[in-house]
Amino acid sequence: MRSLSWAKGLALLLLLLVLAAVPLFRYLFSQRHADTVNTVNFIDRGTRVLSGSRDRHLFRWEVNRPLENLYRGWNGVYFTGGGDAGASVRVLRERPLRDSERLLVAAGLTNGEIQLWDAASNAAEPIRRWNRNRNGLFDNVFDLSFSPDTRYLFSAHGSGFVRQWDLDGFDRPNSLEDPSREIYLKKATYAIADTDGVNGDRWLLVGGEKNAFWVWNWNDRRVFDLSSIFRQKIGESAYFEPIYSKTDYITTMAVRQRALVTADTQGYVRIWDLEAMRGCLQEADRPKSFEKEGAWEYERDFDYFARNWTCDRPLIRWQGRETHRGRPVRSVALTHQGQCYYLASVGDDGRVVLWSFEAALLEPGNAREPEVRTLARLPRTPLNSVDIFADIDRRSIFVVSDGEDGRIQLYRRRIAPDANCQ
DSSP states (O other): HHHHHHHHHHHHHHHHHHHHHHHHHHHHHHHSSOOOOEEEEEETTTTTEEEETSSSSSEEEEEEEEEHHHHHHHHOOTTTTTOOOSSSSEEEEEOOOOTTTTEEEEEEEESSSSEEEEETTOSSSSEEEEEEOOOTOOOOOOEEETTTSSSSEEEEESSEEEEEEETTTTTTTTTTTTOSSEESSSSSSEEEEEEEETTTTTEEEEETTTEEEEEEEEEEEEEEEEGGGSSOTTTTOOOOOOOOOOOOOOOEEETTTEEEEETTTTTEEEEEEEHHHHHHHHHHHHOOOOOSOOOOOOSOOTEEETTTTTOSOOEEEEETTTTTTOOEEEEEEEEEETTTTEEEEEEOOOOOEEEEEEGGGSSTTTTOOOOOEEEOOOOOOOOOOEEEEEEEETTTTEEEEOOGGEEEEEEEEEEOOTOOOO
């Protein structure tokens, strides 16, 4: 009798060991990217993640299936139907989701091509693909941004061009052959973000080489160069005259409500007040009529271009470079809930960081600091991309980033119920 009980206990122990080993086995052998992951994005209201890599593939990952993910592993599905996108995938952006519209994702490639994919299918080919390459030269796509009404897609390029594409009727033949608008800034442009301007106008914020920062009011064709803002006094720190080289540039930016967050290769994370920026530019004179079509050349003194625009009020409310140890910050993502902002960042130091701050930090004269938590440290793995999603029903913040060996990492952080942005 004792030997029988002992045998049952051993069998149960072996069963438990096998069940415990299944997730590890699936983790080690699950389908994943074969090369460095360049971009990750939450899509479909945070229920899925899309990733793109140097291996030319797009993968889709399910988020809200904990039991399935536990015993099958967080297994990627070839979003490109088993084929590849044709070049390294540099950036992915989901079109703002509306109930009556298809779930679309735009992909920007290192060969200058832009693709539109149906995110609800496993189609082997994109719906549309187009580029603006000339003379056999590839114009690397570094960033993409949709307008909130979903009609326009903006693209930032290594050549210094920023282009606007009209997606109205994008599925018709011969559409998207030429951009509806474009500007030439003469410096590589790495990051863009769409936001509200003033008087009903729309702005595209552009970050680029030598830490250049522009505001493109594309409704009335004005461009403001705000690069001198980096010389403003912030808090109690002194004025300084930074010298930037081509290796110094704004790598990423994110906008939510009143807050703009930028980061750069010097390791700085900066929090800007968009309301102060709107107030600064609101009284600028509108340009005279100008009939030239096509690219707007940076070096000519057109009325619509304002060089070295200065503001009489601080626009940057907080900045720091200690969190990522002064190493380049490659990606930031921002969300908000009520008066609380939540920011995720990754960089060359291999850290995945979650920040939180109250809207009061954006007020003039406020000396508050953001709260910082390190979610993960991968010291031997520089990280390229991060995204963030607030699940209000589950009172949780989800953060996704690239990881080691072509994997994607998902992190969850509970939101404190006392609304103190913790």
